[in-house]
Amino acid sequence: MTSPLAPNTLLYVGLMSGTSLDGIDAALVAIGPSAAPRLLETHAEPMPETLRQLLWTLCHADQARFAELASAEAQFCALQAQAVQALLAKASIDADRVRAIGSHGQTIEHAPQGHAGGAAYTLQLDNPSLLAEHCGITVVADFRRRDLAAGGQAAPLAPAFHQALFGRTGVEQLVLNLGGIANVTWLPAAPKQPVVGFDTGPANVLMDAWFARHCDTGATERFDKGGAFAKSGRVDTALLNRLLDEPFFHQPPPRSTGRELFHLDWLLERLEGGEAPADVQATLAELTAVSVARAIIDLLPGGGALDLITGGGGAHNTYLMERLHHHLPGATLTSPEAYGWPADWIEAGAFGWLAHRRLQELPGNLPSVTGARGSRVLGGVYAR
Template sequence: MPDSVSSLYIGLMSGTSLDGVDGVLASFTPGSDSISATLAAAYVPFPEHLRADLMALQAAGPNEIEREALAANALAVHYADCVAQLLRQTGRNAADIRMVGVHGQTIRHRPELGFTRQTNNPALLAELCNIDVAADFRSRDVAAGGQGAPLVPAFHRALFGDDRQSRVVVNIGGIANVSILPAGAGQATYGFDTGPGNALMDAWIKLHRGQHYDADGDWGASGKVHEGLLARLRDENFFRLAPPKSSGRDLFHMDWLQAALQKTGEAVAPADVQATLAMLTAGTIADAIAAHAPDAQQVYVCGGGAENRFLMRLLQQALQGRAGVQSTAALGIAPNQVEALAFAWLARRFDLRLPGNLPAVTGARGLRVLGALYPA
């Protein structure tokens, strides 16, 4: 790419938690995929009706095609709003931006059946923003036999890898995943989904307290871990699978939790369930680190889970002193900006026609250029 072409990219991410859109405007070193600066960040919350529509699309229902199309249109409007906020913050206009990278909203993830579905209308986003849009990053990896997820380990290596220190980056969104970054640039990077992150905790507090998330983990911290329920939850076969592996709401949903509650044979106080769900997330992440990164010296957490002090404390305890736990803020990147930055980086990789996946992570047959272009 000639250096005269803009090196400004926008990344947009709306995750499994269904809370809203995180966006960043990043500049890249000309001719490379190295981020030189994050110039702005913005957040656009989803209205309640859109949350409900997207949640309903997680399972089969009537008139799905039309409902998905309408939700995709609404998403594009919110994505465009986020782009507009980033431009206003920086005094830029559409002509200054090379490309927008947008993940879309995952409504089904079934790589074992050969597909993953991130609903989106990138054509409408390109029309609204008048900026080229790169989207649908996961499908090419799935077409090559991969899981299509997680895609962030390659980015985590580029942003957080260290020649002297073995690190693990844990993204705790609706689903949790780990990126294992051994010391040294030549060492293999890999990662995988570990299981539920915030999705079950968010759904449980919404059911019982009408809140979208457990602020600071205070409600969970008020309860006690129910060992019988925890054992039931941990008996899920997904936790025993060897990587590569990925998951989503297709497996970890409220019916799954309710089935485990019924099998405990006794009533469990709602706050105790919340504490147990936090322990499930922390424990399964710690298990993954112990099994696959036993020499990790530091664990850095991003995503909404980094704001849950109770969950962070449980993770530190579950690691039993094997590594320290901090948010990615310690490395200069706010936890809620990391995933959006990843999709700015993936858009840059797509633009340079460089691969965006890691076959060791996803199980794909090889490196692939990820994404599809929707020109302005």
Template structure:
């Protein structure tokens, strides 16, 4: 691997539109020479309804997909460019003061290791158009290099979580609750505990199914604060059906997405039952909380701190259920540890873009199952 090169700028932008499909979050971050970051600006944008509908539709097979995906990538790049412009304006930053934009793209298929032993992961994006519109170098396509090395390509945030949240004297768990939930299990960094292996994996659905059910029955994009779920009762029979999904019992490394946890998966478990919609919502929330709690208890039961980020950290009912299922564990939003929940993943891709420019690896083989550390991403010069 080539030696790390010093970059003339220490300011990076990170952009993330996750599996929840609720919009784009962007941050602009200053990095010190030793890699510590300070977020100096945050901006977000909702998906225009037609673009959101198209991105949702592209999660499943359909007609004329290549054409539709290309146009959706253009639309997403323009939305990204708008968030970048907002970040620059809000912080008084000139484009040439930003070293690069880390632009994740929108995952529409994730099938690692399947079909031919390598599989694929597909993030819709047009980084060339984003570079053209923003006048800033863009780093994109972060996941495929890990797949090429035999990995899952996901999750990628545990390395960032380690840099941001790890403690010298105690293990820490970090839970991201986006459309899908993923858990980072960070060992204490001080020897001899530092010999422990860092793990990270997708637990299962977080907001994806709850948002779908809320949209279907209330006409709302999400259950604000989890209040609708909190007003229902958990259905033990349905919960048991959902928890029987083989993915939950699978050992890491593992990752998942809407390829598995989609509305038809839920409909298949509901069958012809006539449960009250509010009780189904309560059960979906319990599925998220119970699978995440079980994962923590299985793989890092000694952890006394769980830091929660992503949109689910703003769901009071979900946070309450995690606390109830994890007695003795402090369950806290990431805002109590220096970074608001909606900024963590975007900041992670600013961090990963910096790693790419410095020719430093961005994956963790213990997390993804890859054959080793790899430099991630492709660079699109402005």
């Protein structure tokens, strides 16, 4: 930590593992009685290949054995503990100074509409009791299902944090997260006007999968760095149109999605065969740019100048950013670092903040985002 903390400041750790399955992000967050949340330290714990493969299999399995689930959960929890311990060591903070860990867990499947008329569900693999035992810190987890129980989508949850972090009275802003899935948050200038946020579709999940299929050399980085592979190809307009025919893109908010819809087989079913791999990659980047741009234009049909605060791994893809700017020429793409928050650490920070909301018995969802019947206190508490 580079500067002293104000009196009555509480420390939280936020943990996030997203659709990329590349590791666990851990963020140390300071929350005071009045100031905006402050990011003190970060740590990225890489995902071992054996665990990544196990989680990937579970995410795509029609059936899973309980022993597989238990094994994956135990390994995942041990990795979370490693991430927390490494984070606190970097920050020179003892565990007893941390008020709580906010754990998102690893989403295995997200079906807020249910399947074939069945019950709605969202499943995050997690073991907060074991994590509390490993770390000696209270854990807050299972954030999503309370919103789902109230009729909401259970996602995205980060827009409430975006409001706390970036919201300014009298200033209209948009926040775009380009993780595995892309989501956008509109923060209106009028304080009484509700925040709007929703998933726009795939960001990196399809690009990463296609890159791994054709270009993975066994290196740690399993993604198209800077969009170089995509830039070497040409957009296949016919393929792009087939991809954009997916009903999700035409569904009004509230809406959320994940790997259970946008995965490699979904893409393969829409290929005609013989496409150049680089052309498919370019088309996938265009799919992300076009679907994000259309969602924003639908949200704010007046167009004109936009301040678009862009974070997540996709913000480092320079080719994707070029295509996004092409489709939104009036947008100024601003890094969250302009607000003192690095682009890669918003999601992890959000779950530290949500843990604080839970312990203060304050709502963590925004009904205008998720479609829930009202504001709800999210998460269960697992004492150390």
